Structures are given as structure tokens and as C-alpha cells.
Amino acid sequence: MTPRQIGRTSGGEDATPAPETAPSSEVRSRHELAAFLRARRARLTPEQVGLPARRRSRTPGLRREDVAERAGISTAWYTYLEQGREIQPSREAVERIARALCLSGPDHAYLLTLTGHTPPSPGADHGLDPRLLQSLVDHVTAPAYVTDALTRVLAWNPPAREIFGDYAAWPTERRNLLRLLFTEPRFASRLVARDEYATRVVHTFRDRSDAHLKDPAAIALIEELSRQSNRFRQAWESTDVRRAGTDTLVAHHPDGRLTFTMIMLQDLGPAGLRINAYLPADPATTRAMETAGKPPQIGRAGAAGGLE
Known part of the structure; x- marks a missing residue:
């Protein structure tokens, strides 16, 4: 035979x-x-x-x-x-x-x-010590966080918490960037163009891997968010893709309007890790980030270190 x-x-x-x-x-x-x-x-x-x-x-x-x-x-x-x-x-x-x-x-x-097939996106076991990822972002003075191929947030630093919100306020299984942006209004509420930012995340997610075609976890996430959020469904059904190494982000802050230039390093390691860092784009933003995450000084009103 x-x-x-x-x-x-x-x-x-x-x-x-x-x-x-x-x-x-x-x-x-x-x-x-x-x-x-x-x-x-x-x-x-x-x-x-x-x-x-x-x-x-x-x-x-x-x-x-x-x-x-x-x-x-x-x-x-x-x-x-x-x-x-x-x-x-x-x-x-x-x-x-x-x-x-x-x-x-x-x-x-x-x-x-x-054999020519795409492996499923890794789950919580992404092959790297979480302490190393946390140490990495802790050494960045600008807002920074790490996500995997499914946009699960794996590590973040105090400046990121101050701009986007306290990731720890959500349980691990919900600590997903797409899920937070489209189902949790409190998250990233300081961003001036939050909806535009959320749509960009959808488009870069589609571009950065083909997980949405083959990975059961990615398919389930897309189906869930499409049911829960009309905005997500519209952004996903547009089939737009975006590949941006840099971008601009503007946020409201007790110290005033802050402007950041985003840089990203993606597809790092076996889990498709992506490091997002938001560098201050002007002196006022630099000064505000120098005290990000630190306890407010006595007599300084409104210097909160997170979102309510």
C-alpha cells in the first residue's frame, strides 16, 4: 500500500x-x-x-x-x-x-x-518568570506594561497604574487588555481618546498574530466580547489591521494634560509577549511621571495614584 x-x-x-x-x-x-x-x-x-x-x-x-x-x-x-x-x-x-x-x-x-500548524497561544504559563517581567517594567520610569498574544496583562508599573488604572483591581482571569477596554468603563478613563485607543488595540491584535483564526482561547474571547460590546464587534468586523511601532497617547491628570509617545516591542519569547512603554513627550509630562505611584505629599491635593 x-x-x-x-x-x-x-x-x-x-x-x-x-x-x-x-x-x-x-x-x-x-x-x-x-x-x-x-x-x-x-x-x-x-x-x-x-x-x-x-x-x-x-x-x-x-x-x-x-x-x-x-x-x-x-x-x-x-x-x-x-x-x-x-x-x-x-x-x-x-x-x-x-x-x-x-x-x-x-x-x-x-x-x-x-507539521505546519499554529500552536495555541500560551495561557498563564508563558515560560518566563513573572518576577522577571515585573522587574523589567519596574525599571522603566514611564508607564509600561507587558501583555501576551491574547492581550492578558502580565506585569505593569506604578506609572501605568496611574494613567490606566489599578490592574490589580480586577481578578487575573479578567485582567485582559481587550476585555478591560470594552467591558470595564473605569479602566483607562483618564485617556482623552479612550475609544480610539481601544479600537487601535483591536486592530493591532488582529495584525500581530493569526491566533484569532486557530486558537480556541482567542476565538472564545472574540465571541464573548462581540456579544458584550457593540463597539468591539464593530471594530472587529471592520477587519482593519494596524501595525504601529509608535503612537501618541493623551491623558487627563491632576497635574494637567499629559502627552506620551508610545513604543512597543512585540512577539518576544514563546508567548508572543509585547512590552508597551509610554514615554513623556513634553517637560510637564516628565515632571508628572517623576512622582507617579509615590505617596502624595502633605498639602498636595488631588495627587491620587490610581483611578477611582
């Missing part, structure tokens, strides 16, 4: 081999996939997956037929993957193989990448 025939009879593997004309980068990816699968299979013992122990085996770990049976695919088709053949497995088949090999989160994501 040929690879093409196996793909048609093994129930969803979606294997469609083509002539060996792929670019060298694709060939390298297939070879890396083959080596990865063999290595992960060798790490598992039959006992670890509930199979009876074998007395003797010339090779360590599970057999190919063990993995294929656990994944619900044909042994021959799985063998072609381990041989680096030109096969394009469906995402469903890849997910079954990942479960069969008991892959960890990072290994699972890497398998999806090797």
Missing part, C-alpha cells in the same frame, strides 16, 4: 504525498519531525502508557505500532512520518499523535509547528 493510499484509508490523517520537489527548508523540517518523533517514542516505556512490559526489545521505548494504535492511525502511515516522507498530516491527526506520545506543553507546540 502506498503513502497516498494509506492517507485515504486511515480515517483523517489527510496525508497527500507529492513529488520530492520541496525546498530544502521543508526537507529539513520533515527530517527534524522524523527525528523528534523517534526521540519522543524512545522515551516512553510500555508500562508508562498502560501496555504490558516486554521482556526483550532491540530498541528502547514504544514500538511504532504502539504509537499508531494509541493515536488511531495506521502503522504504515505513522512510519512514513518517522521516515521523513512528504506527508501533510491534519491537525486532528497531529493532536492524536501528541496524546499518544504523552507530549508536554512545549513539545506539543513544537510538534504542531513542525
